[in-house]
Amino acid sequence: MIYVHIPFCRSFCTYCGFYSELLGRRDGAGAVTAGAFAEALSREFDMREAWQAGSPDTLYIGGGTPSVLPLSVLSSIAGKAAALSGTGTFSEFTVEVNPEDIVEGGHAYVEGLLAAGADRVSMGIQSFDDRFLRWMNRRHDAAQAVEAYRILREAGAGNISVDLIFGLPLMDDMLWQDTLDKALDLPYSMPDHVSAYQLSVEPGSALEKMMLRGRCSEASDEDCLSQYGILCRTLASAGYHHYEVSNFALPGKEAVHNSAYWNGSMYLGFGPGAHSYTVSSGVHTRSWNRPSLKEYVEAMADGMPERVRESETLTGEQLAIERVMLTLRTDSGIPEDELVRICGRAKVDRQLSIGNFARTGTAVRIPEDRFFISDNIIAEIIS
Ligand code: SF4
Structure with missing residues (x-):
């Protein structure tokens, strides 16, 4: 699995906490161009050629906003990734896009993405209400x-x-239902997959500053719960499989790459801010490039990727807790005997007795009607 982080956006969204720089920013500090970034990324791929991509063999180009990059850059990233993976193709290749870039680039841009090998497109629509989009x-x-x-x-x-x-602040059930109905009524055929997230206040985001200044307040838990219920019911009746707390897929369209993250597969991350998880000789390592485009480009130009890379060795306890946290967000859950081994019989039995866990065969999962409080349930079981 390969993840490539594209650290550019044309502007910053109110809620966003992802690492990104404004494309074309002129701040006098030597703003990095897309071309310089592409060159650095290419060098990072070259310097990590000996690594194993792992299985499943997927590529995910995310960000940031990958669709701000020219097709030639995205194609060359796909080529580098394919060469690294050894197979030349991927079982799934997702690229994130924003609507305005697709409208601007038109059919030719999309055809270029597909020709580069992308077979899945993830588009950030967020809302079909212009007032919320402006906000x-x-x-x-x-x-x-x-x-x-x-x-x-x-x-x-x-x-x-x-x-x-x-x-969203001031979003009521009707407005949310309207956005969902419009998503299901998109031209030609419904989206194959829907990811729906509750607004959260990310550290460093504009939203966090607005909150601190008292310029807006969060929606109530009751409103969020109600909207999550509408989401689950609407997508269930449209035939979607609710396979993770925030993710819904038409049959067979579950995201391979994301599902593999949740199942603990190894992955390699490229680009500033990207994380990797590898296992070698029984040692589990998480590593990441520091989120600084300037430092990243300089380190790659100097042939010294270790200057921006940090890492930690994961202990058995960390791995176990992470596995519980990830698997309990999915509808497959986790084998009961494994969960008992990690968290203890008494805690598992308690969650079963109050309906926060249900059994499916030999696995334990959080039932859909408790997904909304999954963070609390997981926090309690791993405490
Ligand atoms: S949500 Fe996407 S487009 Fe908006 S700032 Fe974040 S990464 Fe950029």
Whole structure:
């Protein structure tokens, strides 16, 4: 599994906490161009050629906003990744896009993405209400999102995921239902996959500053719970499989790459801010490039990737807790005997007795009607 982080955006969204730089920013400190980044990324791939990509063999180009990059850059990243993986192709290759880039690039841009090997497109729509989109500082409006989706389908994108956000301040159930209905009514055919996240206040985001200044307040838990219920019911009746707390797929369209993360597969991350997880001779290591584009480009140019890379060896306890945290967010859950081994019989029995866990065969999972409080349940079981 390979993840490539594209650290550029054209502007910053209110809620976003991902590492990214403004593309074309001129701050006098030597802003890094997309070309310089592409060169650095290429060098990072070259310097890690000996690594194993692991299984499943997937590529995910995320960010940031990958679709701000020219096709030539994205194609060359795909080529580098394919060479590293050894197989030349991927079982799933996802690229994240924003609607305004697809509208601007048109059919030719999408056809170029597909020709580069992408077979799954994840588009950040977030809402079909222009007032919320403006509040989130998104660059597209609802009409552009529909148009972008139309272009994707017409150009041959056969596997499209859309991202949506609920729990926005002043969003009521009707407005959220309207966004979901519009998502299901997109041109040609419904999205193959929907990721729907509750708005959260990320450290360093503009939203955090707004909250601290008292310029807005979070939606109530009751409103978020109600909107999550609407999400689950609406997508269930449209035929989606709710396979992870925030993720829904039409049959057979579950994300291979993301599912593998949740199952504890190894992955390699490239680009500033990207994380890797590898296992070698029984040692489990998490490593990451520090989130600084400038430092990253300089380190790669000097042939010294270790200057921006940090790592930690994961203990058995850390691994076990992480496994519980990830698997309990999925509808497959975790084998009961494994959970008992990690957390103890008494804690598991308690959650079973109050309905926070259910048994499916030999596995234990959080039932869908408790997914909304999964963070609390997981915190309690691993405490
Ligand atoms: S949500 Fe996406 S487009 Fe917006 S700032 Fe974050 S990474 Fe950039």
